[in-house]
Amino acid sequence: QVQLVESGGGLVQAGDSLRLSCAASGHSLSRYVMAWFRQAPGKEREFVARITWHGDSTAYTDSVKGRFTISRDNNKNTMYLQMNDLKPEDTAIYYCAPTVFGATRPLNGFSSWGPGTQVTVSA
Numbered sequence: 001q002v003q004l005v006e007s008g009g010g011l012v013q014a015g016d017s018l019r020l021s022c023a024a025s026g027h028s029l030s031r032y033v034m035a036w037f038r039q040a041p042g043k044e045r046e047f048v049a050r051i052t053w054h055g056d057s058t059a060y061t062d063s064v065k066g067r068f069t070i071s072r073d074n075n076k077n078t079m080y081l082q083m084n085d086l087k088p089e090d091t092a093i094y095y096c097a098p099t100v101f102g103a104t105r106p107l108n109g110f111s112s113w114g115p116g117t118q119v120t121v122s123a
Helices: none
Strands: 003-007 010-013 019-026 033-039 048-052 058-059 068-073 078-083 094-098 117-122
Touching: 003 094, 019 033, 019 117, 033 078, 048 068, 048 078, 058 068
Parallel strands: 010 117
Antiparallel strands: 003 019, 019 078, 033 048, 033 094, 048 058, 068 078, 094 117
16 A cells, blocks of 8 residues: 655644645555545544545535645655645644545545644634
């Protein structure tokens, strides 16, 4: 399976911005539709955003539309999540994973979750 490492999180104030990165190894990222997920304390992991193989189509959960932008650079084997106007409710550990077109869940059988990157937004 592709190995993924997330980075770029941090402690910020409401209204600030962060850019998360998801670096892949072991397989070319271009093989996969990719997604960001997040897990807040005490909650289930949830879908955040999805991007197709070459970035021509994206999708977002309603709560981040207009604030977050997903992108990818297959030459660098890396995916990104630009997060603007952060809110306290965005506080979570953010993970990346392969998915399928149109889905809001990880690829069936995917188990190689990275360490995630912590995003904490203070009010």
